[in-house]
Amino acid sequence: MAKIIECVPNISEGRNHEVIEACVDQIRNTAGVTLLDYSSDASHNRSVITFMGSPEGVMNAAVALTKKAVELIDLNHHTGEHPRMGAVDVCPLIPLKDITTEEAVGYSKQLGERLWNEAGVPVFLYEDSASAPHRVNLADIRKGQFEAMPEKVKDPMWTPDFGGAFCHPTAGCTAVGCRMPLVAFNINLSTDNVDIAKSIAKIIRRKNGGFDCVKSNGFLIEVPADEEKGSPARKYAQVSINMTDFNRTPLYRVVEVTKAEAKRWGVWVTGTEIVGLTPMRALIDSAEYYLQLEGFDFDKQVIENYML
């Protein structure tokens, strides 16, 4: 069985097509990895690249990408809505197959060391790889952004894990760490009252006493009229969710609690959506629950597991 890691670097360039392609080419041209997706946001001025492969391949590709980003991106000239502290702002490693969290943390530390040694960028370890509890959340590490980093790294609380009290003058700092696969999951409601979605979002998220592995918020989704299809404009409230560890908080449980809470407002769930990629396990868990499947062994009974 082959070890497979997913890697989702975020680079601080979402407008210049040539720079973005030059960075993505580093993934395309590295052996042992597969480019899954990349997308750019001009207002955020940021691109998210998703690839996967062997641990060795993933580390090589991330180093090559970082070298190219350091060469081409200068944060002194970077503007955008999304907070950022580095040319490669953050580079999470996600254990996908035949690899424990502990092993993936080990690889993230190897990668951090290589980014400093080979690309000259200081690295903070975050999430499961963090060297202290106050360094788990990326938002805390990144607070002050690129502009404040040269001063911030002098504080022993915020010295990078690799590179010492230093911030690269044009490429800033990078956060590297192991985290669980994240599933972006939306639940649509039979109402256009966004306050109901916001109330439910609060009920289900950890921040307000809800599920440990749920981050959520409520939004109003406005769908314009489509004259060609003859469909009128419509609005509906949506609970938008990041499932940060579906092994610990499964999707079906969040759906069932959302249904139960929506009922008190006379509202029901009209549908759900998964945005982007999901590991199959996130859905198999829900099938097991609703079908009342007993004694199912995911690793041994799902035939695709023998192909990977």
Added chain:
Amino acid sequence: MAKIIECVPNISEGRNHEVIEACVDQIRNTAGVTLLDYSSDASHNRSVITFMGSPEGVMNAAVALTKKAVELIDLNHHTGEHPRMGAVDVCPLIPLKDITTEEAVGYSKQLGERLWNEAGVPVFLYEDSASAPHRVNLADIRKGQFEAMPEKVKDPMWTPDFGGAFCHPTAGCTAVGCRMPLVAFNINLSTDNVDIAKSIAKIIRRKNGGFDCVKSNGFLIEVPADEEKGSPARKYAQVSINMTDFNRTPLYRVVEVTKAEAKRWGVWVTGTEIVGLTPMRALIDSAEYYLQLEGFDFDKQVIENYML
């Protein structure tokens, strides 16, 4: 994307360990295929071998297996409960990935021709590969079994597709064909009245007007007492199902109809079981239904599909 076929030959030997291992070794020693499982039944005197791989690898392995089975198995000395007509009794090919039914039918014909040319065994094409409607069902082809075959093949209705009006004197005939992946699925009921399970089995199966891709029957399951665990003996009725094409008749629909029908007897579904292997799609479909997932693209959104 690589084409992957599953192959599940049934050989007419379930007692002699050496013969079984010698046959399974042919799969183990062929490049391009992976042995998934094999199991033997002494009372049936039959073994089921499951493997998968590239079309070329699967054909090579099936030919090697058949040559070995012809060498070691003599049906003149075979007794067992299960009907059989050949040393390799049946060899279904199941399209698993990036392969259409039409392509898999093509490979089954290539395999049939090779079994005749290289192993000297006449071959009937069955299921999706059948050369006439009366030759679709294996039970019809096999009727009369090994002992009747030398006469049966002389009837133009029953001439093998490869090999002409001939039956191998010790290895009989083999059926080869393309069929959809089969999921063995049990639904357990809150009653020990087996007649209720039998009634529901009739309601859901095609034979009596039910779902097109369901074969089912009702059984009484008796679980002996376990003194170590302190659990008493218990009995329950079970609807035992072969889902012959879960793409056309999905698992959740059969569960929901079973629940609805069980209600009329004051009975409910206590649990379900999948026996053996299942393609992940059979479960993802159920997750989509129960989670009310909209616009989900299985091929593009399930990350494992990029690893295969």
